[in-house]
Amino acid sequence: MAKRLAAKPLKFxxxxxxxxxxxxxxxxxxxxxxxxxxxxxxxxxxxxxxxxNIRSQDQAFNAAEAGFDAAWMAIESNFADEGWTSFEEHYLREPAGIDLPQDENYFRKKTDLEILSMLDQDNDGQADIANVLFFKQPFIRRDDGSFDPNYTYTVFLIDDEAGGGVADPTDALLVCIGVIGQGANLATARIEVELAVELQTGR
Incomplete structure (x- = not known):
C-alpha cells in the first residue's frame, strides 16, 4: 500500500x-x-x-593720511615761522575729559563718528571746539574744481601726558580721522602719530 506524504505548508x-x-x-x-x-x-x-566695504575702508584710511600730510605741513610751518613755540597752547582740551584716559569722554573710548559729533554738537558742519586743526576738511576736487564733501579729514592734537606723568609741551599725539561718504553710508579710519619737536634755544 502506497504511503501518502503529508504536504508541508509553504512559506512566503x-x-x-x-x-x-x-x-x-x-x-x-x-x-x-x-x-x-x-x-x-x-x-x-x-x-x-x-x-x-574694503574699498571704502581703504579710502577712509587714505583720507586720514591726507589729514596727516596737511597737518604736518601746517605744524612744520607754524614752528618754522615761530608762530608756535611748543604744543602747549594747541592741545585739544574740550570736550572735558577728551584727553584723560580715566574719563568716559576719552577719545580712545569713542568711535570716530562720536568724536566728530562731540566736536560739532550743533551739527552745523563747523567745529564748536577750539584747537581743532582741521574739521571735516574736503581734499578731493571734482571736475568742476569744487571739493567733494564725501571725502574729508579731521585733525587735532592730544596731550599724551594729560592723564599723568611729567608734562612735556614739546610732544603731542596727532589724531587724524578720515571719513568717506555721507549720511548713513560712512566709512571711517583713524591714524594716531606721536610728534616731538626739538626746541632751539639761545638765539
Missing part, C-alpha cells in the same frame, strides 16, 4: 519594493545640490558688498 517572504529606495536617494541628492546652490548664491551675493 515579501521582499520590500526597491522603488521607494530610489526615490529617497533622489530626494537626498536634490537636497544636497540645493544646499550647495544656496551657499554659492550667498557667497556670490555678499562678495561685492565685502569688496565695497
Amino acid at each position: 517572504w515579501i521582499l520590500p519594493s526597491s522603488q521607494g529606495t530610489g526615490l529617497i536617494v533622489v530626494i537626498l541628492v536634490l537636497a544636497f545640490l540645493l544646499s550647495i546652490g544656496i551657499t554659492l548664491i550667498t557667497i556670490t551675493s555678499t562678495g561685492p558688498q565685502v569688496s565695497a
Whole structure:
C-alpha cells in the first residue's frame, strides 16, 4: 500500500519594493545640490558688498593720511615761522575729559563718528571746539574744481601726558580721522602719530 506524504505548508517572504529606495536617494541628492546652490548664491551675493566695504575702508584710511600730510605741513610751518613755540597752547582740551584716559569722554573710548559729533554738537558742519586743526576738511576736487564733501579729514592734537606723568609741551599725539561718504553710508579710519619737536634755544 502506497504511503501518502503529508504536504508541508509553504512559506512566503515579501521582499520590500526597491522603488521607494530610489526615490529617497533622489530626494537626498536634490537636497544636497540645493544646499550647495544656496551657499554659492550667498557667497556670490555678499562678495561685492565685502569688496565695497574694503574699498571704502581703504579710502577712509587714505583720507586720514591726507589729514596727516596737511597737518604736518601746517605744524612744520607754524614752528618754522615761530608762530608756535611748543604744543602747549594747541592741545585739544574740550570736550572735558577728551584727553584723560580715566574719563568716559576719552577719545580712545569713542568711535570716530562720536568724536566728530562731540566736536560739532550743533551739527552745523563747523567745529564748536577750539584747537581743532582741521574739521571735516574736503581734499578731493571734482571736475568742476569744487571739493567733494564725501571725502574729508579731521585733525587735532592730544596731550599724551594729560592723564599723568611729567608734562612735556614739546610732544603731542596727532589724531587724524578720515571719513568717506555721507549720511548713513560712512566709512571711517583713524591714524594716531606721536610728534616731538626739538626746541632751539639761545638765539
